[in-house]
Amino acid sequence: MQEVFIEGGLIRKLWPIEAHAYRDHLLRLDADSRRSRFGGAVSDEMIRAYGEAIDGTDTIIHGFFVGGILRGAADLRLLGPAHNGEAEAAFSVEKPWQSHGIGSALLERCLLAARNRGIKLLHVSCLSENQRMQQLARKYEAQLSFDFGTVVGRVQNSSPTPLSLIQEIVTDGHSFAAACLDLQSRLLRPAAPAGSPAE
Numbered sequence: 620m621q622e623v624f625i626e627g628g629l630i631r632k633l634w635p636i637e638a639h640a641y642r643d644h645l646l647r648l649d650a651d652s653r654r655s656r657f658g659g660a661v662s663d664e665m666i667r668a669y670g671e672a673i674d675g676t677d678t679i680i681h682g683f684f685v686g687g688i689l690r691g692a693a694d695l696r697l698l699g700p701a702h703n704g705e706a707e708a709a710f711s712v713e714k715p716w717q718s719h720g721i722g723s724a725l726l727e728r729c730l731l732a733a734r735n736r737g738i739k740l741l742h743v744s745c746l747s748e749n750q751r752m753q754q755l756a757r758k759y760e761a762q763l764s765f766d767f768g769t770v771v772g773r774v775q776n777s778s779p780t781p782l783s784l785i786q787e788i789v790t791d792g793h794s795f796a797a798a799c800l801d802l803q804s805r806l807l808r809p810a811a812p813a814g815s816p817a818e
């Protein structure tokens with residue numbers, strides 16, 4: 620499993636009550652990243668509506684947090700209750716954190732979660748000029764195959780195994796413990812003197 624070596628960086632699943640953090644992360648994407656993420660220009664209003672439409676039962680979002688702020692996400696959506704083994708995934712990393720292996724780490728978590736839910740076909744829509752996403756997908760070409768403007772990933776070994784299930788449980792457990800420590804250390808940090816710039 621790819622590790623993220625950014626000081627204070629943490630990858631974990633989002634809780635349903637954190638939809639606002641996901642919405643704010645998407646709103647912070649620069650214009651190019653936003654266009655690449657959504658496959659075209661989208662307004663703030665559309666992003667707000669998209670963020671509010673998260674269904675906790677069909678959506679699994681892994682987030683990359685720094686100092687408690689969501690800076691990257693892998694959005695896995697099962698296509699309906701009878702998803703027939705198909706899901707859609709989308710990835711976003713804010714510009715200053717791109718090219719540090721975060722997209723790769725998020726993709727790995729997303730593939731593991733997909734596998735453990737019996738997903739056989741993972742759709743990743745991506746513009747044909749999106750070299751970065753294509754390079755990222757190419758790293759997993761054993762599991763993903765290309766199709767012109769759209770990357771369609773086929774998750775191999777899609778049946779969950781005891782090992783893959785345990786891997787997800789252990790990763791979630793570590794992430795939960797790390798999230799608690801992260802929160803505790805931020806709560807214990809001395810308050811900045813009045814008038815100093817916000818972090």
Ligand SMILES: CC(C)(COP(=O)(O)OP(=O)(O)OC[C@H]1O[C@@H](n2cnc3c(N)ncnc32)[C@H](O)[C@@H]1OP(=O)(O)O)[C@@H](O)C(=O)NCCC(=O)NCCS
Nearest residue numbers: 652655656709710711712717718719720721722723751754
């Ligand atoms: C696509 C995205 C999620 C990748 O995240 P990331 O954290 O930058 O990815 P990584 O650092 O793990 O790098 C992935 C690969 O892209 C390569 N890469 C990095 N910058 C690149 C660039 N400018 N052009 C081409 N490839 C690039 C890296 O070399 C890496 O491959 P390697 O490990 O074999 O060297 C991120 O760039 C992003 O959010 N882009 C905007 C939204 C988007 O395009 N989403 C995809 C459609 S859903």
